[in-house]
Amino acid sequence: MNEWITICAIDEIPVLGARRVARAQGLDVAVFRTASGEVFALLDRCPHKGGPLSQGLVFGSSVACPLHNWTIALATGQAAAPDEGCTPRFAVRLEGSAVQLRADELAQHALEHTRPLAGPVGLGRCGSAAASCSSSPSTVAA
């Protein structure tokens, strides 16, 4: 099964910007559009401290994480040296003006990653992500 799903038209992503794609499970996927009209897709999570890359500043074929300014290469997900770390990639293609991701990856790829928790512990902020909370001992309510 190798199904491509249309997510949006390329014009719905700002030039030198990104949109995030909400999945049923797991973190969002960030879809980027460069000045030259290329599209890239990465898990919406910086390898450093989990910042949402879709909110970063896009330049060349890189994105600067909005939290601590790590630079991540859009094509590989690799952090620019000397930083180390890698963000999972997603296959993405343009069919005409339609931006497409793969169904199997959306459903199954890189589901294990979570975002750092903020705020007072035990406030029940996890909401629908309760499953991921229980697997992480640091989030047990006081």
Added chain:
Amino acid sequence: MKKIKLVMVGNGMAGVRALEELLALAPDLYEITVFGAEPHPNYNRILLSPVLAGEQTLEDIVLNDWSWYETHGVRLHTGCTVHAVDRARRVVHARNAQGEAVTADYDRLILATGSNPFMLPIAGKELQGVLAYRDIADTQAMIDAATRWRHAVVIGGGLLGLEAANGLMKRGMQVSVVHAGEWLMDRQLDGQAAQLLKKSLIERGMQFFMQAQTQELLGNAEGRVRALRFADGREIEADLVVMAVGIRPNTALAEAMHLHVNRGIVVSDTLQTVTDPRIYAVGECAAHRGIAYGLVAPLFEQGKVLANHLAELGIGRYQGSLTSTKLKVTGIDLFSAGDFQGGEGTEQIVLSDPYSGVYKKLVIKEDRLVGACLYGDTVDGSWYFKLLREGRSVADIRDKLMFGESNLGDAGHQGQNKAAALADADEVCGCNGVSKGAICKAIKDKGLFTLDDVRKHTKASASCGSCTGLVEQIIMFTVGGDYSASPKTKPMCGCSDHGHQAVRDAIRQHRLLTTDSVFHFMEWRTPNGCASCRPAINYYLISTWPKEARDDPQSRFINERSHANIQKDGTYSVIPRMWGGETTASELRRIADVVDKYQIPTVKVTGGQRIDLLGVKKEDLQGVWNDIGMPCGHAYAKALRTVKTCVGSEWCRMGTQDSTQMGKDLERAMWRMYAPHKVKFAVSGCPRNCAESGIKDVGIIGVDSGWEMYIGGNGGIKTEVAHFLTKLKTAEEVLEYTGAFMQLYRLEGWYLERTVHYLNRVGLDYVKRRILDDAAGRQALWAELQQALEGEPDPWFETDKAAVDLRQFQPLPVLPALQAAPVLTALSAPVPATTTAGA
């Protein structure tokens, strides 16, 4: 693809550093061959002195071991001397230690032949036991001599000579230094500092023969040196003679190749020889704009440019360096930089305390520091060097300059003078939790020499930057005085060689209206800049050409693009504006309802008298704004944040003025004002100053007869007390003067430069001239600001006009049916190669 053949003659620090830079930029472009005359891999020549003194070992100072060459596919011929280069056929001819011929073809050639020690042309210089001090072999010979002989004579009382003398003394020899000049280190010190140095060295047991002419060296029957004879006939005993009277660029090969040589191989700003553009020269053998540098930091700058050119990026230029000196003799603190001798048109500030061995001289020319010579207390050396490089006015701090940066009203944790005293485990960078030990280790292990490199590898001083001075000092202590040459103007970022001022000027003078036109006009290296230059340029455009230049949301940081403050978990915080810190029951009720409706986890009162709603999901932001129905707080922006107030004369029994109303008026007048950095105001109703006006960008303090105005305070990284600017009678005047100062800062400040740093750069006197002395100019500035802000939309309620891209708030959905579809393919290979469109 066939690789280009690159051959380098010389295996020293400058050349190999250039290769390292090249391999980082273009790892596969070249097939590289290196010829080194010494039998070792690349080592750190500037650390030979600690090796001689027994503080480090030879193994400690190797920079690139054999495996480095192997890993990077660099063919290394050690012990192999190049004797000819056939430029027509592009072949390098060398001979190895066994006398066999070795040749290599080249497409491009780097000459990195370094320099040779200068040997005095006197009788006896061929005797055994007469050495230069240049390489590992010399160092080893000196260490060996120290185990067998007693009397050492060092000819030359310069930097290298004294380091050699100190090392030999530490190895147990009795050392005499012979110096032709009037005082020691005459190229780095003035007479008085040199006097203190000499005294201290005599106390350690060194002997000196000053203004002494060496006539010949006398040998014994075995052909070993036994004595040195001066021109006046005096003789001194010598079992070892070290000549350290200077170095000469090693240009013999270049001359044989018929390259233009004039006190070094003459190179252009791209390090290409002026004779043959295929051939480059780098390091001590090269003469750039008439200067052959002998310190390592400029040579590394050259290496960077050379690598850039070889990588076919072709945009780097080397424009010369400023250098500073430090003596690597343990226990002697000495620092000099720039024009420390002074002379016509300069003024000098001198502190001399011979009893405690402290001497400091600062040379000032036209309100700028141009030179410094420090002995005995050098903790402020890096600060002075920074002032010198930046060339900013020191008029305002002149009276405190001599007492160092720590005396500038420093209540923060700057710690300029702590580097040496710190233990390895002590934390240097509080933001990133980096210890001194980690920085020193990175410097040594990775061979770092510049602040930028240390930032990249350790993250120290890469965040708030308040520890920059300390980190610079640690670099100085660790690598010695060779640290710290840097280009004369600091480029805005890696995309360009232009500094902030040049970009500002170009935007104004050439009426540039878009980011792209700036990139084009100023020949940016990157197609669309980076996360550091784009926001700056965007700000310069909209502040210089309000209503003409269009704001580019994609060049704004996320906070300004989403008009809310991003938090560590990707949620946002919302802070509605409360004019002058006042609110009402209905506003509080609406806020409370919003908190319930959107289940906002944290509600907090900020330091600026407002209410912060933390943990708002991005998709809820629009709803939160609408339901609260209060104006945008700009608490996320480089803009006017808060105007803090006390209750003033309305309620307070001490209050002399209505500070709350004044605060509200100021805030309403300037609330949509973007600026180079965040801006905070405060208004206090009396000198008790409950609104903390003394540490704000503009602080207004009510007194019986009117208002006092203070500027340039800062409660941030490093607390700065604001400067008194003027006293005003009416509230209208407060608005006019504050607005005019803000507009001046908006037009002239560099991006991310707070008012305090702007004031430090231009000087308080300058601001006084513009705001106090020039009434028409002041009014014009105030009018300009009002005009720029007129009709500026509230991004929460005029999204159209504020060009807010509303699409950003909603995630793109994936249809549930598709997500639930069973996936049958094996997923062992996680990600296929990313398909990119339009390729």
